[in-house]
Every structure is written in C-alpha cells, then in structure tokens.
Amino acid sequence: MVAAGKFLKYSRWENYGTTLGIKAGNQLEMVTARIEYQPDWSQNWFSLTCGQRLVKQGKVWLSPLSEGFKDSHVLGVGSRTAIGFPASRDKLFLVTFLDSLSLEAEAKVMQAMASRPASYGCFEAMNLDGGASVGLAHQEEIFIAAGT
Numbered sequence: 001m002v003a004a005g006k007f008l009k010y011s012r013w014e015n016y017g018t019t020l021g022i023k024a025g026n027q028l029e030m031v032t033a034r035i036e037y038q039p040d041w042s043q044n045w046f047s048l049t050c051g052q053r054l055v056k057q058g059k060v061w062l063s064p065l066s067e068g069f070k071d072s073h074v075l076g077v078g079s080r081t082a083i084g085f086p087a088s089r090d091k092l093f094l095v096t097f098l099d100s101l102s103l104e105a106e107a108k109v110m111q112a113m114a115s116r117p118a119s120y121g122c123f124e125a126m127n128l129d130g131g132a133s134v135g136l137a138h139q140e141e142i143f144i145a146a147g148t
Contacts, residue, residue: 016033016034016049016067016068016069017032017033017049017050017051017052017053017067017068017069017126018030018031018032018033018049018050018051018052018053018067018126019031019032019033019039019047019048019049020047020048020050020083020126021039021043021044021046021047022044022045022046022047023043023044023045024043024045027089028085028089028092028124030053030056030084030085030124030125030126032053032056032067034066034067034068035063035066035067048083050126050127050128050129051069051074051126051127051128051129052064052067052069052074052103052126052127053067053125053126053127054082054084054103054106054107054110054111054122054125054126054127055084055107055110055111055122055123055124055125056124057123057124058087058111058121058123059111060104060107060108060111061107062103062104062107064103075103076102077100077101077102078100078101078130079097079098079099079100079130079134080096080097080100080101080103080106080127080128080130081094081095081096081097081127081128081129081130081134082094082095082097082106082110082122082125082126082127082128083095083125083126083128084110084122084123084124084125084126085122085123085124085125086121086122086123087123089123093110093122093125095109095110096130096134096136096144097109097130103127106127107125110122110125111125132146132147133146134146135147
C-alpha cells in the first residue's frame with residue numbers, strides 16, 4: 001500500500017489481484033502482477049491492490065484463477081464495487097452496484113460505459129469489494145453506511 005508517496009505496507013496478498021497505481025501528475029496505471037509485472041511502488045504516490053481485473057485495454061478481461069482468486073463468494077454472484085478509468089486516463093470512476101451480479105456482468109457494464117456519448121467507459125477496470133464493506137459519504141454526510 002502506498003499513500004502520499006510513502007510505502008506503508010506490503011503483504012503476500014499484494015501478489016494477488018490487480019493494482020491501481022497513481023503516479024506523479026495523477027498518471028493512472030492498472031497492473032495485474034501475476035500476469036504482467038510487479039509494479040515499481042516507488043513511482044506511485046498512491047496504490048490500491050484488490051480484486052480481479054475486469055477490463056484490460058478496452059476489452060472484457062477475466063482471469064480470476066490466474067490472479068489467485070478461488071473463493072466461491074468472490075467468483076459467484078454478489079454485490080460489487082468497481083474502479084476504472086477511460087483511455088484518456090483523465091477520470092477515475094468508482095461504481096457501486098447495489099444489485100448482485102457476476103464478475104462478467106460487472107465487467108461488461110464497466111466496458112460498455114465507453115460507448116456513451118460522454119465517453120464514460122473504462123479502458124481499464126478492476127473489481128473491488130461489495131456488500132457490507134461498501135459505504136458512501138460526502139462532506140461529512142453519510143449516504144450509504146458501511147455494513148448495511
């Protein structure tokens with residue numbers, strides 16, 4: 001985990017899943033370490049390693065077993081949250097799905113957003129978590145409380 005340019009934590013779980021990295025100048029990157037390469041953490045001022053890759057270079061890309069995920073709760077249908085960015089890399093989208101869906105359905109929604117007129121689609125996207133760990137707050141007002 002990297003925040004404010006400082007290396008905070010590393011665990012063996014960092015070798016699983018996909019990492020969203022933000023470099024100086026807010027340059028976004030998404031890396032699946034087991035399949036691509038181990039990111040150079042010193043280049044990021046922020047990073048988040050989590051769930052399965054959903055979209056890679058504009059195409060639905062699902063390979064959860066290759067990323068190290070085997071849990072049926074993760075691979076099945078459930079509440080989901082995803083993060084991604086368009087090819088322009090000038091926006092970051094955080095999407096919470098309140099209805100349960102599969103990883104494939106989640107990936108297709110994240111990718112399909114690209115066909116919208118305002119180009120809201122994701123060129124790169126990954127699954128985060130869903131269910132009780134999802135919460136939403138803005139300026140000290142809680143819209144969705146975690147654990148509900």
